[in-house]
Amino acid sequence: PQVLVGQRVTILGRDGDVAGVVGKKAIHLLEAEERTKASKTKQLWVDVGAADREGVAELGLRVGDPMVIAQGMVRLARDLIASRAIDDRIGAFVVLEAIRLLAEEPGALTASATAVATVQEEIGYQGGGARTSAYQLEPDVALVVDVTFSTDVPDIDKKELGEHELGGGPVLSRGSAAHAEVFERLAAVADSEGIPYTIQASPKATRTDADGIHLTRQGVPTGLISVPNRYMHSPNEVVSVEDLFNTARLIAAFIRDLDGSTDFTPR
Structure with a gap:
């Protein structure tokens, strides 16, 4: 309020x-x-x-x-933008950009990808549209795109939140809702593509759609990729445009790397 x-x-x-x-x-x-x-x-x-x-x-x-x-988007210095509802409209943008990248090389795909925009993630969370979508689609693997706290501002405890800067690339989660093999594959793809990233520990609930998806049906191997965001849940959230495109690149490369032999069983 x-x-x-x-x-x-x-x-x-x-x-x-x-x-x-x-x-x-x-x-x-x-x-x-x-x-x-x-x-x-x-x-x-x-x-x-x-x-x-x-x-x-x-x-x-x-x-x-x-x-x-009633607040529009404005451009700040460097490649930063400020807008209301960046959490999580940029998630929809990133996913659509990833699909666009995949469409440029359809012959390189052996897996099918479905983009989903969900509702009710922020209110009385019981899984919302993420849970119902995952139930219907029965995916072999799911990637969730959200935002996380950027820690490159004053009065932030980096010992608690880690170091996640605007322009530092996507943030990969590790924890109970983030499947270990999905994380390892995301990190490996980011390394091979030269995409910068940081890692965030999420030992309990992530408070994202990942919480609902990974427990759907018999369980869905789920990865959580977040974009660093300043001033979350305010009328002027701030993100780096480069981070958005790098996150989309990572998702597209991850999907291209999947084939019929891909196994997400933890070893």
Whole structure:
């Protein structure tokens, strides 16, 4: 809620988009104790300029209409970009770019690849669309693309999170949801392709779609590839464009390397 205060939003109404502003009691009117506390959702509201309930209805708005922060993408120095919802729209971009790379050399493929964009990863996580998609597709192996914390900013404990910089390449997870053989193959492919990468320990839940996929049906060998991301879950998340393309290259190369003899049984 703290990042929402004062933000402009776009409400997706049944008659079209409606502009609004997230409101809160002015700081001048807050008690001294209130000023030191983070905002709570119940203390915020969205002002669309209507005078009353009827005015809101005339705009085509109803309880439960979704809304998004009205924030576009901007380019920063080097190859960095800032935007809302980079987590995890860039996952969809990376996967589509990987599919595009594969389509350039269809004769080099012996495996089939399916790209899936899922829902409900962020809310009340029970596997969401990732679990249902994996159940239907029954893949031999799955690669999940998400973001992880970039640690090249002030006030970050690298002893806890590791060192993952923007421009440092994709981050490969190791842990209970990340299949050991899939990780080893990803790392080997990255080395052979000259793609920089770092490794992240995820001993418990990854809080990504990997958690739902790897436990589907009889179990799915799953790899988790993450893109370093600054200011996660804020209106201005920041990533490196080079990291996006390197992640797509890694996925495409991994898939090209698969054949009928590929075995993900841990040895």
